[in-house]
Amino acid sequence: MPKFNANLTMLFTEVPFLERFSLAAQNGFEGVEYLFPYEWPAEKLAESLARNNLKQVLHNLPAGNWGGGERGIACLPGREGEFQDGVAKGLAYATALNCPALNCLVGLTPEGVDAELVEKTLVENLRFAADALAKAGKNLLVEALNSKDMPGFHLVSSQATMQLIKKVARPNVLFQYDIYHMQRMEGDLINTINGLAGSIGHIQLADNPGRHEPGSGEIHFGNLFKAIDASGYQGWIGCEYIPAGDTAAGLGWLKNYRW
Numbered sequence: 216m217p218k219f220n221a222n223l224t225m226l227f228t229e230v231p232f233l234e235r236f237s238l239a240a241q242n243g244f245e246g247v248e249y250l251f252p253y254e255w256p257a258e259k260l261a262e263s264l265a266r267n268n269l270k271q272v273l274h275n276l277p278a279g280n281w282g283g284g285e286r287g288i289a290c291l292p293g294r295e296g297e298f299q300d301g302v303a304k305g306l307a308y309a310t311a312l313n314c315p316a317l318n319c320l321v322g323l324t325p326e327g328v329d330a331e332l333v334e335k336t337l338v339e340n341l342r343f344a345a346d347a348l349a350k351a352g353k354n355l356l357v358e359a360l361n362s363k364d365m366p367g368f369h370l371v372s373s374q375a376t377m378q379l380i381k382k383v384a385r386p387n388v389l390f391q392y393d394i395y396h397m398q399r400m401e402g403d404l405i406n407t408i409n410g411l412a413g414s415i416g417h418i419q420l421a422d423n424p425g426r427h428e429p430g431s432g433e434i435h436f437g438n439l440f441k442a443i444d445a446s447g448y449q450g451w452i453g454c455e456y457i458p459a460g461d462t463a464a465g466l467g468w469l470k471n472y473r474w
Contacts, residue, residue: 217440217472220246220272222419222455227462233263240267242463248273248453251281253304257311264312271312272451273356273391273417276344277301278320286360287320289344290337290369292328302344309353316354316416318391319344323367337369338382345385356391356416361399371400373407377414389416393455398423398434405442412446421456428456429468440472 221227221244227235233255239247245268252260252274264271278301279285279294288294288301305317321337345355357380359370370376373390380388392415398404408415422432429436443452458465 216444218246218449218451219469219472220244220248220270220451220453222453223247223249224251225455225457228458229462233259236263236267236269238463240269242466243469244269246270246272246451248451248455250275251277252308252312253277257308260308261311271309271314273316273318273453274305274308274312274314275318275320276305279322285322286365286368287322289319289321289340290333291322291325292332292336295336295340298340299343302347306347306351306353309348310351314353316356316389317344317348318356318358318417320358320360321369323365324369333369334382337379341379341383341388342385345383345388349385349387354387354389354416355385356389358391358393359396359400360393361396363399364396373397373401373411377411380414390414391417391419393419394434394439395419395421395423395426395456404434404439408439408442408448409446412448415446415448415450417450417453418443418448419453419455421454425459426457427459428465429472431459436468436472 221239223235227238247269279288288298309317348355357376359372359376360368362368362371376390390411394404422429422434424432
């Protein structure tokens with residue numbers, strides 16, 4: 216049975232961030248995720264989780280200058296020290312929030328840099344992060360994004376992501392499979408998910424086109440969720456979509472899939 220959690224970066228944006236926890240709980244969610252926790256003290260976030268009986272499912276490692284357009288620094292030679300500091304910071308938050316996994320956005324492919332150096336930097340950074348997280352009993356996730364919304368992102372397919380994970384060769388490194396991004400890049404979702412069985416550490420969803428609620432676009436989520444169950448995946452599915460209107464009013468789709 217699908218186990219859905221709310222992405223508080225995307226959902227309930229009608230209210231300030233710290234008020235979204237209570238709205239998530241009021242609307243039946245038992246877990247939450249969001250891009251970055253670092254703007255708020257970990258203690259404040261932990262209080263919000265406890266007060267609303269919510270589990271922290273996921274957050275990202277620091278991703279460089281997000282406001283300046285960076286989307287991760289793991290593949291950027293010369294930024295290794297900053298990346299390692301970010302791992303320590305992300306792990307400190309994950310520990311305080313009892314969060315079992317952190318996602319690494321690997322970044323935009325740097326222009327004019329030797330491809331082998333970029334790959335070597337990325338693999339070594341991910342090994343560093345995986346080893347640090349393993350000591351705390353946590354998983355490291357790696358995500359592919361679509362190149363239409365995110366031109367220049369270094370990972371844009373499930374195949375490339377799995378090749379990278381195999382190179383890193385750490386048992387706690389898993390694929391964060393985003394249904395929306397992979398539908399835009401490659402489609403064939405059910406066959407792909409079946410082929411990735413055992414390698415997926417987290418799933419996120421949105422329909423396509425528009426990145427709105429399930430049922431708003433072309434993806435047949437009923438068949439997809441059944442296939443996810445059949446694949447043996449038992450983790451969370453993060454609702455990382457842009458509500459077409461009021462968040463709570465658009466949650467009617469959930470009734471069809473909480474079987």
